[in-house]
Amino acid sequence: xxxxxxxxxxxxxxxxxxxxxxxTFVVGSVARAYEFSPPFKWEWDxxxxxxxxxxxxYQSEIIGxxxxxxxDDTDIDTTYSTSGSNIIHLLxxxxxxxxxxxxxxxxxxxxxxxxxxxxxxxxxxxxxRVDFAYIYWNTGADPQGYPDFEYPWxxxxxxxxxxHEMGHVFGFAHPPPTPGCSVQTVxxxxxxxxxxxxxxxxxxxxxNINNKY
Amino acid sequence: xxxxxxHRKVFVILGSVVGVISGLIVAAVMLAVCxxxxxxxxxxxERLQNGPLSDNSTGIKLPPPKSIQDLVNRAxxxxxxxxxxxxxxxxxxxxSPELAKRDIPQPRSFPFIDYEILIDEVLLxxxxxxxxxxxxxxxxxxxxxxxxxxMRVPSVGGRYLFTLRANSDKRAYGVVYPWSLISVDGATxxxxxxxxxxxxxxxxxxxxxxxxxxxxxVLNWRKTDWPNGPLNFVTSE
Numbered sequence: 001x002x003x004x005x006x007x008x009x010x011x012x013x014x015x016x017x018x019x020x021x022x023x024t025f026v027v028g029s030v031a032r033a034y035e036f037s038p039p040f041k042w043e044w045d046x047x048x049x050x051x052x053x054x055x056x057x058y059q060s061e062i063i064g065x066x067x068x069x070x071x072d073d074t075d076i077d078t079t080y081s082t083s084g085s086n087i088i089h090l091l092x093x094x095x096x097x098x099x100x101x102x103x104x105x106x107x108x109x110x111x112x113x114x115x116x117x118x119x120x121x122x123x124x125x126x127x128x129r130v131d132f133a134y135i136y137w138n139t140g141a142d143p144q145g146y147p148d149f150e151y152p153w154x155x156x157x158x159x160x161x162x163x164h165e166m167g168h169v170f171g172f173a174h175p176p177p178t179p180g181c182s183v184q185t186v187x188x189x190x191x192x193x194x195x196x197x198x199x200x201x202x203x204x205x206x207x208n209i210n211n212k213y
Numbered sequence: 214x215x216x217x218x219x220h221r222k223v224f225v226i227l228g229s230v231v232g233v234i235s236g237l238i239v240a241a242v243m244l245a246v247c248x249x250x251x252x253x254x255x256x257x258x259e260r261l262q263n264g265p266l267s268d269n270s271t272g273i274k275l276p277p278p279k280s281i282q283d284l285v286n287r288a289x290x291x292x293x294x295x296x297x298x299x300x301x302x303x304x305x306x307x308x309s310p311e312l313a314k315r316d317i318p319q320p321r322s323f324p325f326i327d328y329e330i331l332i333d334e335v336l337l338x339x340x341x342x343x344x345x346x347x348x349x350x351x352x353x354x355x356x357x358x359x360x361x362x363x364m365r366v367p368s369v370g371g372r373y374l375f376t377l378r379a380n381s382d383k384r385a386y387g388v389v390y391p392w393s394l395i396s397v398d399g400a401t402x403x404x405x406x407x408x409x410x411x412x413x414x415x416x417x418x419x420x421x422x423x424x425x426x427x428x429x430x431v432l433n434w435r436k437t438d439w440p441n442g443p444l445n446f447v448t449s450e
Contacts, residue, residue, distance in 0.1 A: 008228075010228070012229045013228040013229065015229075016229040016231075054307075054309050054311070054312065088312070090320055091307065092305065092306065092307030092323075093305060093381060094305050094351070099270075099274050100272075100273040100274075101272070102270070102271045102272035104271070104321060105271075106318055115321075115353070115360050117270040117271055117272055132317065132318060134321070136307065136320075136321075139381070140380060140381050140387075142387060143275070144275040144278075144378075145275070145283060146275050146444070148443075148444045148446075149273070149275065154446075156446035157446065159446070160446055164273060165271065165273075189273050189274060190273065190274070190275050190276060190444075191275060191276045192276070193276055195443075195444050196445040196446075196447055197444060197445065197446050198446075198447060198449075199446050199447065199448055200448045200449060202449065
């Protein structure tokens, strides 16, 4: 092989490497599901997951989120009820917490997260799947410069909160700083610095749900 | 001649195939490494030692202030003072009496500790702080950390610059993030903890300079727009 040919081969190799790397990394980063580590999932995805509202103020938004998760675009079934529920939304004044809302999934009555919201490792994708969850909405959240997140929330914000927290219950985490806000998902948070929030499940969300369930 | 061109073509094709494959492999490895870096359970002792470093939260949290002006704009009242002893403890619970009758896990309660603030100087007065100098921290007394692992509970006797927001009942002021309670005990200011997304405008700044900067920002309190809005809530991509 001549030097000229070698140079040409190297140039072609480098260009192909860079293109393949960038395309795979960017597409892979944006399209992938972000799960907790170790991951966990819901126990019975093929039967109705019953969602209940015990907060009483955002019922239509919680019904909307339940329909969104249970529609034909996803492989899980969710239904809204006033009793006998698996996922219960609660409204409360937790005072000076800057956390607007948070999910508390459990497996066999054992929480997946401790009080600091750190994973306990007690939930997984096999014997210890999630079978119950509370979702806490904090009316006392301090908006810290984000008036949109001050209670009472608009219907749009409530639609975002309900879908976001239910996503956690089904095992999905916030995207990491990279690729951050460019991921089109209901799992974005203001803490990431995002200014656009999705209030309906996106095709990214539906794909990830169907890959997981 | 034909043969030589044929060889070149083969080399070029081979080079591009190998380039694509190696690019795919390296990207896949990097994606796997990033995936493993997400959120790992951390023992409480380790967290108390190092603070929370990764976000495995299920909470919708708000980001740190971007500047001293942003910090000041977020506060209702700002004081310099000392943390007095705990003056009370309590628990917040969601109002759900119906759930108590059911055979299901019961909702969590959320404990808090009230501390007295011994005020030395009021930098921003909301008309309430001097009559209600109570700092409410969501925490259990035994962990040393607030409930959400974002900051240490304040040291009794420690001197701080408090950037405070009144709780909805107006009987206490809440803090949850390290930038709400900035230590001014030493020569330079210090946050109670270094969170993953902590602000950097407090880095290595001497206490007198920081206090002067806060006082200057108070003069422009909320005269500027919030730096974070408006937010967009959209239905689809």
